[in-house]
Amino acid sequence: MLHVGSLEKVRLNINGHNRWVTIKASERLIDVLRNRLGYTGCKPGCLNGDCGACTVLVDGVPMKSCMMLAPQVVGKAITTIEGLEGTDVQKAFIEHNAFQCGYCTPGFIMNIEGLLAKHRHADEAIIEDWLQSNICRCTSYQEMKAAIQDVLHKRDQNHEELE
Amino acid sequence: MAMEYYRPTTIKEALQLYQQLSYAGKNPAYMSGGTEIVTLSRFHLFQAASLIDLTHIPETRVHDVDGNHLVLGASLTLNEISEKNGFPLLAVTASRVADHTTRNHITLGGNISGKIIYKEAILPLLVSDSLLLIASFEGLKTVPIHAVFHKEPHLSPGEWVVQVLTEKNAVDRPFFSVKKRKIDVIDYPLLTLTAIKVDGKLRVAISGLCDFPFRSVAMEQVLNDPSRPVSARIIEALKVIPGDVRNDWIASAEYRRFVLQTTLEEMYAALGGM
Numbered sequence: 563m564l565h566v567g568s569l570e571k572v573r574l575n576i577n578g579h580n581r582w583v584t585i586k587a588s589e590r591l592i593d594v595l596r597n598r599l600g601y602t603g604c605k606p607g608c609l610n611g612d613c614g615a616c617t618v619l620v621d622g623v624p625m626k627s628c629m630m631l632a633p634q635v636v637g638k639a640i641t642t643i644e645g646l647e648g649t650d651v652q653k654a655f656i657e658h659n660a661f662q663c664g665y666c667t668p669g670f671i672m673n674i675e676g677l678l679a680k681h682r683h684a685d686e687a688i689i690e691d692w693l694q695s696n697i698c699r700c701t702s703y704q705e706m707k708a709a710i711q712d713v714l715h716k717r718d719q720n721h722e723e724l725e
Numbered sequence: 726m727a728m729e730y731y732r733p734t735t736i737k738e739a740l741q742l743y744q745q746l747s748y749a750g751k752n753p754a755y756m757s758g759g760t761e762i763v764t765l766s767r768f769h770l771f772q773a774a775s776l777i778d779l780t781h782i783p784e785t786r787v788h789d790v791d792g793n794h795l796v797l798g799a800s801l802t803l804n805e806i807s808e809k810n811g812f813p814l815l816a817v818t819a820s821r822v823a824d825h826t827t828r829n830h831i832t833l834g835g836n837i838s839g840k841i842i843y844k845e846a847i848l849p850l851l852v853s854d855s856l857l858l859i860a861s862f863e864g865l866k867t868v869p870i871h872a873v874f875h876k877e878p879h880l881s882p883g884e885w886v887v888q889v890l891t892e893k894n895a896v897d898r899p900f901f902s903v904k905k906r907k908i909d910v911i912d913y914p915l916l917t918l919t920a921i922k923v924d925g926k927l928r929v930a931i932s933g934l935c936d937f938p939f940r941s942v943a944m945e946q947v948l949n950d951p952s953r954p955v956s957a958r959i960i961e962a963l964k965v966i967p968g969d970v971r972n973d974w975i976a977s978a979e980y981r982r983f984v985l986q987t988t989l990e991e992m993y994a995a996l997g998g999m
């Protein structure tokens with residue numbers, strides 16, 4: 563049985579690397595990632611589960627790191643925006659100018675990475691449902707949707723070429 | 726406050742931990758998704774010195790049919806329940822709670838056991854007369870949801886919900902489920918209403934109207950009274966709401982009553998009057 567004491571060294575798997583870090587069992591994942599490990603790509607917004615700026619992948623599933631305690635992810639694979647290197651989604655965001663100030667961008671990208679990994683052919687309704695988890699104060703929603711459609715379209719094209 | 730985290734992998738281990746931590750004065754609490762625990766802790770409204778994470782206990786992850794019942798483990802997330810769609814009314818109702826990412830956290834057990842007043846996932850369980858498998862120091866027991874849930878769950882210290890069992894013929898009934906919010910597509914409900922029809926009689930459960938979710942015998946009697954026209958039944962039903970109607974910054978009590986009235990009309994239109 564796993565036990566994490568009030569202050570304890572634990573091993574977290576982040577972006578494919580094992581990182582030993584001393585945490586308080588009561589600490590939220592966002593605070594451990596940012597303040598103890600320097601993964602500042604997950605952004606604090608509302609810290610209340612509403613804005614999605616803090617989204618990371620846990621075992622490939624988008625999760626809000628402000629809504630989790632760090633011990634909950636011991637033994638699981640965490641992916642932050644720092645773990646992505648020029649993915650199709652990142653490229654499409656640049657091509658479609660899918661951000662303005664960029665504060666919400668890492669959270670949106672992590673959510674979209676999770677979406678496109680799960681739904682290879684996501685339709686409008688699925689995209690809408692997933693995107694509602696994040697807020698963009700600069701209202702780049704249409705550009706983000708265009709970026710997603712572009713990734714899906716290119717995927718379909720590649721698939722056809724392979725066939 | 727100093728807090729410790731425990732992750733048991735059996736039901737017995739979880740119960741023993743609760744007992745040991747209680748004796749040691751470490752004020753234990755069970756945890757599933759943790760969203761309410763994190764939310765309330767920020768406002769110092771949740772206190773525990775030790776958390777027992779139930780989500781790695783295999784029985785709480787079950788989604789299966791056992792004999793006459795659909796069995797749903799308490800640690801299934803609302804998204805898992807919606808995606809598997811073994812209980813369509815629950816799948817639809819759960820899919821409107823919070824937002825998609827947050828539903829990757831929120832569990833069935835946590836939603837129905839929490840302090841936050843909405844607990845929308847309980848509504849399908851109330852109208853379907855579901856059973857709860859509860860772990861207690863005396864062993865496992867299966868009890869009707871109505872014996873445990875009255876306005877909020879009434880579990881003895883140390884008890885926790887392992888599974889929800891719903892009769893197979895109850896999960897496939899025609900249903901009506903609607904969530905009315907004030908403006909946005911993501912919000913707590915002004916009103917969430919779920920209904921099914923069993924042997925020609927409507928069963929109705931509501932969240933967001935009062936300070937607790939409910940299924941009311943008095944309301945159902947009126948709503949199923951064949952001697953009155955539907956419009957009169959709705960007016961009578963509004964008179965027997967089993968608590969004060971919420972009156973807050975989101976909506977006045979008067980507006981909520983109006984929303985209930987129109988929602989009941991929609992329910993009859995969908996499921997048919999009598």
Ligand SMILES: Cc1cc2nc3c(=O)[nH]c(=O)nc-3n(C[C@H](O)[C@H](O)[C@H](O)COP(=O)(O)OP(=O)(O)OC[C@H]3O[C@@H](n4cnc5c(N)ncnc54)[C@H](O)[C@@H]3O)c2cc1C
Pocket residue numbers: 610611612629754755756757758759760761762763764779799800821822823824827830831832833834835836837838839840841843844845846884885886887912913914
């Ligand atoms: C952004 C956001 C939006 C939300 N929107 C909605 C909404 O639209 N509708 C709605 O209904 N709710 C909503 N909620 C509230 C949410 O439903 C609760 O936070 C959630 O249901 C708690 O589930 P959890 O699995 O995270 O439970 P936890 O936080 O782990 O636990 C909640 C409580 O239940 C107890 N508990 C947990 N599991 C069990 C178990 N198996 N047996 C017995 N006791 C247990 C815990 O001790 C604790 O007291 C929202 C929350 C957030 C963060």
Ligand code: FES
Pocket residue numbers: 605606607608609610611612613614615616617626627628629
């Ligand atoms: S900071 Fe986590 S959801 Fe807003």
Ligand code: FES
Pocket residue numbers: 660661662663664665666667697698699700701702
């Ligand atoms: S780009 Fe500024 S908040 Fe989204």
